[in-house]
Each structure stands twice: as structure tokens, then as C-alpha cells.
Amino acid sequence: MVQAQKLDLSDQARKIITAQNAGIEGALDEARKRSASPTDALEAMCVLVNQRGRYSSVTAEHFDRQDYEGIQIIDALDESLAKAVRALLKDFVDRHRRTPDLRALKFVAERLKAELHELPPWPVAYMVLGTLQAATVAFQRLVESGPGFDLPALEHSLVHFLLGLADRYVQTRERPLERHHSDIQREYIVVRRMKCPCGEEKYQVTMQALCHTEKSEPFDRLDLQCKGCGARRSITFDLPFFKDLERM
Numbered sequence: 001m002v003q004a005q006k007l008d009l010s011d012q013a014r015k016i017i018t019a020q021n022a023g024i025e026g027a028l029d030e031a032r033k034r035s036a037s038p039t040d041a042l043e044a045m046c047v048l049v050n051q052r053g054r055y056s057s058v059t060a061e062h063f064d065r066q067d068y069e070g071i072q073i074i075d076a077l078d079e080s081l082a083k084a085v086r087a088l089l090k091d092f093v094d095r096h097r098r099t100p101d102l103r104a105l106k107f108v109a110e111r112l113k114a115e116l117h118e119l120p121p122w123p124v125a126y127m128v129l130g131t132l133q134a135a136t137v138a139f140q141r142l143v144e145s146g147p148g149f150d151l152p153a154l155e156h157s158l159v160h161f162l163l164g165l166a167d168r169y170v171q172t173r174e175r176p177l178e179r180h181h182s183d184i185q186r187e188y189i190v191v192r193r194m195k196c197p198c199g200e201e202k203y204q205v206t207m208q209a210l211c212h213t214e215k216s217e218p219f220d221r222l223d224l225q226c227k228g229c230g231a232r233r234s235i236t237f238d239l240p241f242f243k244d245l246e247r248m
């Protein structure tokens with residue numbers, strides 16, 4: 001490990017994250033009040049997921065959403081939002097207590113799985129939010145096809161299905177080791193979304209190095225080169241869960 005300079009998010013970026021996280025918390029509190037039935041819980045989830053539009057436009061006022069810092073802000077807020085969705089659905093299931101109709105659950109899970117893209121083992125939160133939305137759209141089509149179950153049973157099953165998706169994601173972010181692996185996976189997915197100012201969409205990673213700061217905090221440095229104009233730059237990623245590896 002070499003000692004090197006880490007890129008830190010600007011004050012502006014931190015301010016956006018703090019303020020928008022508070023917005024997500026507030027929206028979760030509101031959503032929790034409006035989730036008495038499966039129908040309500042699903043509607044409340046959609047309202048909550050709509051927070052993404054709000055923080056995306058606030059971020060876009062100050063940052064390029066196809067550049068490093070803009071992507072870091074959105075990823076941080078998406079993670080909070082995905083965790084909030086999981087909290088909302090889990091809250092509903094814990095309070096509602098009734099077991100869903102198992103035949104309806106099997107039907108919904110099989111049909112939706114067949115229609116959705118499978119998430120990678122360590123997805124980034126935007127992928128999870130996208131899959132949750134895709135699942136609700138696919139569910140509408142499924143209901144319209146008249147499957148022979150009543151709507152409340154199907155909606156109850158959908159809540160359980162969505163909670164399963166959100167749960168799996170939250171585990172990758174909270175379990176030791178998994179959360180470190182998911183941080184590493186995200187680095188390349190950030191690079192994939194970055195666009196060089198020349199307009200080229202693709203950066204190539206020319207080097208990855210594990211570094212540490214003066215205070216011995218570990219971080220990854222990726223050296224990038226634009227495949228279009230050849231411009232070089234370096235970006236860094238915090239590794240707050242690196243210590244999980246040492247504990248093994």
C-alpha cells in the first residue's frame with residue numbers, strides 16, 4: 001500500500017447529500033403513515049421512489065451527472081433510498097403479519113423473475129431501484145392478463161417479492177466482507193458511467209492501486225485514460241470496510 005492523496009467530495013456535494021438524505025428520511029416517515037393495506041404500501045413505495053427525481057435534479061443543478069462527483073452523490077443518495085424502501089416494506093410486512101397466499105406468491109415471483117433482468121451479485125443501488133420499478137410495471141401487465149387470483153392476494157405477494165429484492169441488496173451493504181466487495185464492484189460501474197469532456201463515453205482503467213492516506217485510511221486509486229482523446233485522470237474511492245478483510 002502506498003501513501004497518496006485521496007480525492008474528497010466538495011463541501012457543495014456533502015451539503016447536497018446531507019440535505020437530500022434528510023428529505024428521504026422525511027419521505028419515509030410520511031410513507032410509513034400511509035401503508036395500511038398492500039395497495040397503500042405499494043403506492044407509498046412509488047411516492048418514496050419518486051424522491052429520486054427530486055435529488056437527481058438538485059444534483060444536476062451543480063454537478064455533471066456523468067462525471068465522478070455527480071455519480072458519487074447520486075450513488076450515495078440511491079443507497080439511502082433503496083434502504084428506505086426496504087425499511088418501508090419491512091415495516092409493512094412486520095405490522096401486517098398475515099402470510100401471503102403461497103400459490104399467489106409463487107405465481108407472482110415466477111412470472112416477475114422471468115421478465116426482469118437478473119441483478120449482479122453486488123448491485124449498485126440504482127440497479128435495485130430500477131428493478132423495483134420494472135417489477136411494478138411488469139406486475140401491472142400480469143394483473144391485466146387476468147391470472148385467476150384476486151388483486152389483494154397478488155398485491156400482497158408483490159410486496160413480499162419487492163421486499164426480497166430490497167433485502168438482498170441491503171445485506172450486500174451491511175454484511176461484513178460483502179459490503180467491501182460491493183464497494184470494489186461499484187468502482188468499475190462508476191467508471192462505466194463517466195463521460196470525458198471531449199464527449200467520449202468510455203474511459204479505460206490503466207491502473208488500480210490500493211493506497212492509504214496520511215492517517216492510514218485505505219482507499220483505491222484508479223488511473224483512467226479516455227479512449228477518444230487520450231486525456232488522463234485519476235479518481236479515488238474510499239474503502240471504509242477494508243477492515244472487514246483483516247478481521248477474517
Ligand SMILES: [Zn+2]
Nearest residue numbers: 196198226229
Ligand atoms: Zn476524451
